Amino acid sequence: MSAARVEVAKTLKLYVNGAFPRSESGRTIPVKDAKGRVAAHASHASRKDLRDAVEAANAAQPKWAAATAYNRGQVLYRFAEMLEARRAEFVSLIVSVEGRGKSDAAREVDHAIDRTVCFAGWCDKIASVLGGKQPVAGPYFTFTMPEPTGTVAVVAPDARPMLGTLSLVLPAMCAGNASVVVAPMSNAPLAVALGEALATSDVPAGIVNILTGLRAELCPWIASHRDIAAVTGAFLPAADAKALELGAAENLKRVDMHHGAPAFDDDAFWHSPLAILPLVELKTVWHPSAL
């Protein structure tokens, strides 16, 4: 018998409420590597898994929103530290699963980690940049402040799974929202690794939940779920984007499919507060001012 060591294969699970459950449905989806061989099996999230994730997100969100912006900033920075520690793992997953070159993979991972640091810094600045005090034409003290929308469904595209997923999740996190992510199945193992990085950072359980599964199957359920406040996605197949927009109309979820947005590489857009704007509510407060 050969002395070659047998690798310990990882079971790919969902990330819900800070834990790693399998899909309640017991379903899995084969994950192929770049050479077309089945390398693993990812959990195939069901409608009930989605519901559980939304429930966890809604339960966790108020406390996350109530945390100081300074605190949220430190938590996001800690998340960046955890991503950096797993940098080699992310690069090798992109190479092995997607078949891309090592330097291309490294560029994406570095960009994603740097974007995480960028949004860590946004936490305590978005109120100054998106809000403000208004010089109203009357004796009133009037100001506008951003507030989190609530639970955000993040539907990530297949191309550039790490940068794309984080580009959509980070704006939601930094503004005080919780999110339920439908992971890009172009690299399910990478999505699972992102969950592991979250679990080992100080991001509270339930603030980011990651589901692997079939996007086309999950989109209509996301769209019609009454406890989801907003949906964000980019560069999705037209049918998925339309399904999300159509269902979102039922209870007027905020939905931003980033039609016409520049590619994820473009820091001028994806590092800017405009990436956060669709996931906050602006509240204007008036009070008379007089002696």
Add this chain to the structure above:
Amino acid sequence: MRQASLRTRNGIRRCTIAGVSTSPFAYAPAPESVRPALKASYGLFIGGKFVEPKSGKGFRTINPATEEAIAEVADGGADDVARAAAAARKALPKWSKAKPAERAKFLYRIARRIQERSRELAVLESMDCGKPIKETRDEDLPLVAQHFFHHAGWCDKLAYAFPGANPRPIGVCGQIIPWNFPLLMAAWKLAPALACGNTCVLKPAETTPMTALMLAEILQECGLPEGVVNIVTGGPDAGRAIVARAGGDFQKIAFTGSTEVGKAIAKACAGTGAKLTLELGGKGPNIVFADAAIDQAIEGVVSGIWFNQGEVCCAGSRLFVEESIHDDFIARLKARMQTLRVGDPLDKNTDVGAINSRAQLDTIERYRRAGVDEGAEKFETACELPKKGFWCRPTVFTGVQPSHTIAREEIFGPVLSVMTFRTPEEAVQRANNTTYGLSAGVWTEKAARALEMANRLNAGVVWLNTFNRFDATAPFGGYRESGFGREGGRQGLSAYLAFGAAAKGGRR
């Protein structure tokens, strides 16, 4: 100073004053001393000219206080919307590429001309809409002019409003507005769109087209380039025709109106790629704590629900009174209500004017019946109502349960539903127990409590110890089913801009 006439109109005794006085106590001229110069009939405003509608149809818009016709206006159809969209598309390249500081001058001109014609516009608005001249003169028109003036200044400052984000026009905007603040809503839609370099097709509400048409004349007077603003009067068909072109002719749809129609528009826009903003209904809570300045709170509750006959999306239509002061507060509120003067909108003393239409009056009456049927206790003022026109007495329901229809649904009329609470926590929970989230009011002399309530109420606008305040610099818009997007101020501009480098193909 002399009293020129004492006459009866609409069954209401009123006096008009003529002549000029140097007395410091002189009356302002009577509103009707300025009669708006109206034509018998109006076409559609397309490509800078008034044109006959292709639909060949028209309808008469009436004064809801007298049921008399004001003028005949065109009933635009799908072909007319297509024509207006083509005119807006044609005007877009030049307008969007015009030097921003030059674009600004047109908006400044419009603001100035509105100020010059504000009396005329205020009278016409009161005639067409039914709202009191006191409000059109002192609230609507000053805000309309301010909105154009404020946004004029943004034209050449957009890059500073969104640094590094390369803000640029979206394209052609289709805009549909309601009948409760007809000219103000036109200003809220047009001013930011034009400042950002877009061109527009605007559809005023079916029952209140007049001031938009007078605005079209002003745009002509100001030399606004042809096709930059096109106004298509008409009913739901014209509105549907605009929405049907979302993503094609229109890169942006903006709508203010009911939540029901807003949802239908959101569905119609799904998959088209058009940018959408919706400003929809509300069921605003007005929360009075026992430690409030009670007289001020009473005035705030009155303006919260009887401003513009309660036909206000952000009206404070649910009153939450701390239980310990409920009986006294309601008694004082009822006494104050009896002093509200209901009647001729053109009378400067009128507090509550006419309901906008027969249909809306029917809706309000249906809710008033539902309130009684479901067990709430109704109180209405004892005022005499004019014989003709559409009128509703200021109404308060006490003993309202959260499950009652009048506690849940937007009535859009002068009807207040009163409930109580014991703790601030309960007040927050009950106030937020709605699918809407447009406005909220809080009355307390305790600053820390007021600010924490502001933090916790789910509403786009929170008025602390005041209500129904608006300003061109202050963003306005809803949470949840009250819609999305903001109007006014720097924050409102993003609804009319695209950002970042234009999308390129290839890798993402």
